[in-house]
Amino acid sequence: MKTSIYTLALALVLASCSSEKPKDKKTELEQLKKQRTELNGKIEKLEAELGQNKAVADVKDVTATELTEIHFRSYVEVQGKVDAEDNVEIMPESPGTVTQIYVKVGQQVSKGQVLAQLDDKVLKQGVAQMQTQLDLATTVFNRQKNLWDQKIGTEVQYLTAKSQKEGLERQLAGLKSQAAMNKIKSPVSGTVDAMELKLGQSVAPGSPTGIRVVNASRLKVKALVSENYGGKVNQGDEVQVSLPDVPDNLQAHISFAAKVIDPVSRGFNVEVKLPSNKRYRPNMVAILKIVDYKNDQALVVPINAIQKSETSEYVFTAVNGKAKKVDIKTGKVSDGKAEILSGLKAGDKVITTGFQELNDGDSVKL
Known part of the structure; x- marks a missing residue:
């Protein structure tokens, strides 16, 4: 019985094996080639997509400025202060005691006006x-002259009388001049500022009296310029005046430039006259930007670029969507901009932001 069972199982196995047909190798090869073609197509498609994404990623956003010819100025910047053309501290011409004061602070006075009187009793008596x-x-x-005209008396008598009269006139004029020195007068027209x-106060020549007269309608800026600019800064040069405390800015010219270098400060003084303005006050801080170089047809780029x-x-520079490296030669630098002497021309688009990681030939988008 066992033998029958084993025989039956063997027969079933042989029957199943005989039902499978052997594979056709040619068909199998064609199928594999077809699969390879499909895979190559998918690979090419993915590679193209990845290449496009990479190209887009490699385009860098930048900002560019198109160069045009402009007015370029280079400046010497110094700090000064506002001063009055007529800013005088009054001093007496002779010693004495104050007996009268005729003016007060804020009062307008004219040149030669008497501000105060010193004791002059003795001089008046004289x-x-x-x-x-x-x-x-x-x-x-x-x-004596009448007698001399009538040929009466001697010429000596006439000359003596004339000499005595003229001598006394000169003495009287001297006393009056001395008496006038006891009057404290304003040497300028302006306002009593102090x-x-x-x-009853005693004063003497050379000692301040505490009286100051200022003519605020005639103001100027005074500044000290280093001797390094002695050959560049001259009278008549253009200057920009800035008054931060007002605030105000104006264009002017140097009205005075000293020819002598101060041996202590190693600089020279310059002055700029200011227009009349009630807001300007003596001793205000002023910034002078003196033009020491100018070019009316200059190409400039930011120094940061x-x-x-x-x-x-x-x-x-940006040329047809590509970054181009250009060697340049620079000149003067002012206000964060550099003058271009060579390498660029009007119309060139200079990349001013986004240039830090650029290389020559990189794709850029403005």
Whole structure:
């Protein structure tokens, strides 16, 4: 019975094996080639998509400025202060005690106006006495002259009377001049900016009285320029004046430039006249930007866009969607911009942002 079972199983196995047909190798090869063609197509498609994405990723966004000819100025910048053309601290011409004060702070005064009076009693008495003597000498002279005109008396008598009269006139004039020195007068027209003089105060020549007169309608800026610019800064040069405290900016010219270098400061003084303005005050801070170089047809680029190599300076320009490295030569630098002497021309588009990681020939998008 066992033998029958094994025989039956063997027969079934042989029957199943005999039902499978052997594979056709030619058909199998064709199928594999077809699969390979499909895979190659998929590979090419994926490679193309990846290449496009890479090309898009390699295009860099930049900002460019098209060069045009402009007015370029280079400046010497110095700090100065506003001063009055007429800013005077009054001092007496003779010693004495103050007996009268005729003005107060803020009052307008004219040139030669008496501001205060010193004690001049003794001088007044001397003037009065000298005037009496002169009157007598004048009378004597007139009588002597009448006699001399009539050929009466001697010439010596006439000359003596004339000499005495003229001598007394000169003495009286001297006393009056001395008396006038006891009056404290304003040497300029302007406003009394300070008045610290007190009645009974003793003053002397060379000592400040505490009186200051300022003519605020005639102001100027004074500044000290380093001797390094002695050959570049001259009278008549253009200058931009900035007054931060007002604030205000104006164009002017240097009205005065000293020819002598100060041995201590190693600089020279310059002055710029200001127009009349109630907002301007003496001792205000002023910034002077003196033009020491100008070019009315200059090409300029921001100094931040200029890169340096071991041998040259260069910038990147945008040409037909590509970055182009251009060697340049620069001149003066002012206000964050550099003058271009060679390498660029009007119409060139200089890349000003996004140039840090650029290489020559990279694709760029403006």
